[in-house]
Amino acid sequence: MTHRTVRDVMTRDVVRVAPATGFRAIVELLQEYGITAVPVVDEDDRPVGIVSEADLLRTQSAQEDPARLQPPPAAGPDRPGAATAQQLMTSPAVCVEPGSSVVAAARLMSGRHVKRLPVVDEEGRLAGLVSRGDLLKVFLRDDLAIRQDIVEEVLSHVEGVSPAAVGVEVAQGRVVLSGTIEPAYLVPVVLRLCRSVDGVVSVTDRTGRVTDRTGRAPGLMSVTTHPEQQRSTEVRHGNHA
Secondary structure (H helix, E strand, O other), rough: OOOOHHHHHOOOOOOOOOOOOOOHHHHHHHHHHHOOOOEEEEOOOEEEEEEEHHHHHHHHHOOOOOOOOOOOOOOOOOOOOOOOOOOOEEEEOOOEEEEEEHHHHHHHHHHOOEEEEEOHHHHHHHEEEEHHHHHHHHHOOHHHHHHHHHHHHHHOOOOOOOOOHHEEEEOOOEEEEEEOOOOOOHHHHHHHHHHHHOOOEEEEEEEEEOOOOOOOOOOOOOOOOOOOHHHHHHHHOOOOO
């Protein structure tokens, strides 16, 4: 199963700042470009940290309140007097490579509790930026494209499953499987693979077992007793005519 990569969804034209960039200049950049954070890069364009609106607000909240309406916070990563990107930034920067899958990037964000990741090339230089919103773009995939992936990348590649026997409906990323998947032990495998397709929100299993013309499921044997055998059985059980 091939997932979309960070390269497919990342922002390429990234606004960046140097470690010496001042507080006010950073605020102006955020306002000008309508963004909420900027990576901080060294002289070789390698990310060393990120300055976000949260970092700026923490510095502001640590300042003395002239009106004394509320005391400064008692705890937290306050940085009173921080005036440059180097003093303000959260570091080290948690980075990802362009070829990483969107799934891997999402797990990295979740595990490190960050909202964005600088994307770096093989030499560690800034190549882009990927945010949580960028990763969510995979859920905007066309339903027909999702269905095609399920048929061609899942059903056609699971040995023993007949794609023609499985109905696939996709609406707003919600997948419904119908028809039959045999042998039955492959059902959980197919469901798991369908959930891993980019853009899939949920998978509902409405498949059933194949039945023969008598309505019995395969594996349930129907035994017909010859009249002489039936009479012999009745005699042995004491049922005399």
